[in-house]
Amino acid sequence: MRFDVVTLFPEWVQQLEHYGVVGRALREERLELATWNPRDYGARDDGRVDDRPFGGGPGMVLQVEPLAQTLEAVEQSHGQPQQPVILLAPDGERFNQAWAASLAERGAATLVCGRYQGVDQRFIDRYVDASVSIGDFVLSGGELPAMMMIDAAARLTPGVLGDPASTAAESFTEGRLDAPYYTRPATEHVPSALLSGDHARIARWRLKQALGATWLKRPDLLDQLALDAEKQRLLAEFIHEYSPNHGKDCGDA
Ligand code: 9D3
Numbered sequence: 001m002r003f004d005v006v007t008l009f010p011e012w013v014q015q016l017e018h019y020g021v022v023g024r025a026l027r028e029e030r031l032e033l034a035t036w037n038p039r040d041y042g043a044r045d046d047g048r049v050d051d052r053p054f055g056g057g058p059g060m061v062l063q064v065e066p067l068a069q070t071l072e073a074v075e076q077s078h079g080q081p082q083q084p085v086i087l088l089a090p091d092g093e094r095f096n097q098a099w100a101a102s103l104a105e106r107g108a109a110t111l112v113c114g115r116y117q118g119v120d121q122r123f124i125d126r127y128v129d130a131s132v133s134i135g136d137f138v139l140s141g142g143e144l145p146a147m148m149m150i151d152a153a154a155r156l157t158p159g160v161l162g163d164p165a166s167t168a169a170e171s172f173t174e175g176r177l178d179a180p181y182y183t184r185p186a187t188e189h190v191p192s193a194l195l196s197g198d199h200a201r202i203a204r205w206r207l208k209q210a211l212g213a214t215w216l217k218r219p220d221l222l223d224q225l226a227l228d229a230e231k232q233r234l235l236a237e238f239i240h241e242y243s244p245n246h247g248k249d250c251g252d253a
Pocket of ligand 1: 118133138145
């Protein structure tokens, strides 16, 4: 997987190299990251790449020319066929796991980080294949969203995580939340199923807790799941045990 990131803060984005599994994959060149600063390509004589918006209003707008020339440089740097140009912008499509998977599958993308009030619309019309947002909150630029997308896509790239099973088993891939985890010491309140050594029982407990957590915390995800009979039964059990009177004498005998 290769990412080209167009950003006014390349050193910031390059910090990815120093942390975690994504950092390791970059250092071992199982993942490629190149950063491109529009200031180095077609800035005005005064070094600026932005200007005041026509019609007035607060803030500044990134100009077409520096961004266009930066994309030109990106293209010339690799002889590969065109890779998608994705703009990080607050009015983009919402980024999610499906987006991460499609990026990982395409194998390459150019991520353009917006700043200020945004980028000149003519750049978007001419060069941008899709705009992506990470949620309904206002950030000061697209760099953190770009780093987030790289992290999410990278971990779906073969060889980035040590153990391929950990990607496959990730609950979001399944569209639901995960069960709780425990580790030593096994003092108190560790669910007995987890200490039983009975793998079928552990798997059943985890699935039930995962479905229960999704029911409690993300009912919107549950609506999208087609639960088979076994899963429906496990969730019904969880819901029954969750009810406030479960295991108590409610006095109506
Ligand atoms: C005047 C309207 N503002 C839009 C809400 C202008 C504006 C604010 C912040 C334009 C750009 C930005 C900088 N944000 C991003 O570049 C950005 C972003 C975000 O702010 N939230 C969620 N996802 C993203 S992706 C890029």
